[in-house]
Amino acid sequence: MSTAPLLATLLDVPIRIRGDESLTTAMATSFSALLARPVSGHDVCELNLDASGQRSPSELSNQLVTDAPPLQVALAELTGFALANSPLLCVHAGVVAGPHGTIVIPGESGHGKTTLTAALVQAGAGYLSDEVLALDRSSAAVIPFPRPLALDGRSLKLLGLAEPVASSFGETLIDPARLGSLGIPAPVSDIVLSRRSDVAQSLQPSTRGQAVRELLKHSFNHYSDPQSSFELVVRVARSARVWFLDFHNAVDAATELTIALRDR
């Protein structure tokens, strides 16, 4: 049964989401922070989701579509759709608001950035995104993308979060409000290049050149305008401190980062 569509602007893409009533109702509740920015203007993109949360044609892997709850499929579809249409420079990264500006943790899926992002929010940072650093291509302004955080059982346990509903799927969506508060976007102040490892945790200064390389390496869409994307990440790196973090335990790492980044 269809219902009134959801309307929101994600990554500067105005989107009208239509789908099964139970799904869109659940999305309105669970994705409230993500869907908070209203639509303005008339060029609205249409996203139609079926009851499984999938759009047609889907670009998700069969594994996700088969195994995941509809809300998680819908979140993945929504994220992919917004990324595919966004005019912003979008980089795969965890993003939080720190004491001096926006803290960016670029990295691919599975390396622990969502858990680290969640731990930073629990430690007092403001949540901006667990997935996308979105930068306005002309002003370099940070645009928030506050998705629910997809955390597996091990991360939930580490963060002291009781799993609300046992999920047969590997991850549970966590409302950012359960971790702390949403962040107010500000210019990028710190870029944290990180690596999960079994060696002792360490946080060392790194170079802006490495930051440029990592931001471009983890970009979703710089290929649409590579030269201006390079210039933008150079501009962002020039005004930021750059760190290299070796970590094993995200909570311990968040504690060290919170203390270290407090000082100018």
Add this chain to the structure above:
Amino acid sequence: MCPQDTHSTASDGGHRPSESSEMPVSGDIYPTAADLVSAEDLDGEVCLYRSDIDEVLVLNTTAADVWRLSDGEQDLETITSMLARAYDTDTTSIRADVHHVVASLIGRGFLTAAGR
């Protein structure tokens, strides 16, 4: 001098010419930046970007010195001599490293070698 400290990561997942494509260079070439290469100085390092193949290269401070002198105005032997003076050493001890940096940058398409 440690030109091996040049760092390269292709943003498309690591595809780039292999080291085996590096050809020896002679002292009489005039190295200069290739077309479509952007260079940015960042705290002593130089960050190079080839937009045509989407490759970023971060040069350490010594490799960056080689890059800055590779402006097409002096040949490689002159560049080597200038660097030897700057580093207060002799050309013999740094020639191989300087040639390696230039050969590597030519092999990766960041420099071209003009003759005169």
